[in-house]
Amino acid sequence: MASRKKRFFYIILTAHYFKQSDGTFVQRLGYGVTDVPGGRIRKYSNTAGGEQAFDILWFSPTFKVEVLEDLLKERVASQTQKINGEYVEWISTSANMSVQSLANQVEDIIKELKLDARRVKSEYLPFNDSEWQKEINHEDINLNPNKYLD
Numbered sequence: 315m316a317s318r319k320k321r322f323f324y325i326i327l328t329a330h331y332f333k334q335s336d337g338t339f340v341q342r343l344g345y346g347v348t349d350v351p352g353g354r355i356r357k358y359s360n361t362a363g364g365e366q367a368f369d370i371l372w373f374s375p376t377f378k379v380e381v382l383e384d385l386l387k388e389r390v391a392s393q394t395q396k397i398n399g400e401y402v403e404w405i406s407t408s409a410n411m412s413v414q415s416l417a418n419q420v421e422d423i424i425k426e427l428k429l430d431a432r433r434v435k436s437e438y439l440p441f442n443d444s445e446w447q448k449e450i451n452h453e454d455i456n457l458n459p460n461k462y463l464d
Contacts, residue, residue: 320380321377322348324346324354325369325370325413326346326355327413345386355442356443359442368440370434371433371438372433373433373463382429385423386420390409390419393406
């Protein structure tokens with residue numbers, strides 16, 4: 315089976331909370347790439363046992379989000395969460411990183427590399443695969459990018 319080209323980069327802040335060793339509860343901040351945001355957010359929701367949402371989405375018609383992801387992984391490596399001995403695309407809660415500061419890093423990379431990636435308009439966020447968000451896909455965005463993208 316051929317791998318699909320990824321067109322969307324997302325930031326997610328879990329809707330659920332994790333209990334830490336000190337007894338406090340925190341949400342976890344993460345990021346990733348996908349070609350089908352509706353399918354990807356449903357997987358997060360099903361795994362978590364509750365609805366999740368992407369706080370921010372970027373779209374690239376030229377599949378540049380994987381380049382963006384690779385560079386972001388390098389930049390946040392020291393702040394990455396380790397799960398079962400493996401570093402994952404979740405930010406450690408000890409890093410105290412916000413959605414906005416992670417988004418700023420993403421925007422910086424897009425500008426530095428002059429990537430063809432644009433942010434999905436805030437009116438379509440948070441993206442939780444609601445019925446009205448079904449048109450947030452690469453076909454519809456390519457047909458009318460200014461309707462969906464900043």
